[in-house]
Amino acid sequence: MSFCSWFKEEEYRNHFEPGIYVCRRCGHELFSSKMKYRHETPWPAFVKTIRTDSVxxxxxxxxxxxxxxxxxxxxxxxxxxxxxxxxKMSRF
Structure with a gap:
């Protein structure tokens, strides 16, 4: 799955440090950096969420x-x- 941000240049596209990506608004855990993959689009992409209710x-x-x-x-x-x-489409 891919996610895009139109607010500015995507600062996390090439960011692969270990950690957890969280919602900017409420801090809810969304994705582990272990589930991120490299691709050709300008936004970060993930295969799986932390929990089924993450998104x-x-x-x-x-x-x-x-x-x-x-x-x-x-x-x-x-x-x-x-x-x-x-x-293929990623499914959880």
């Missing part, structure tokens, strides 16, 4: 899901349906 998803188009924080609903970006490391 909420809703269909936005045929190719994308809108992804939000599972606790506060803060928008995190999109999951692109054929953008995983194996070219």
């Amino acid at each position: 909420q998803k809703r269909k936005e188009s045929k190719l994308a899901l809108k992804v939000s924080c599972g606790k506060c609903g803060n928008g995190l970006g999109h999951e692109f349906l054929k953008d995983g490391p194996d070219g």
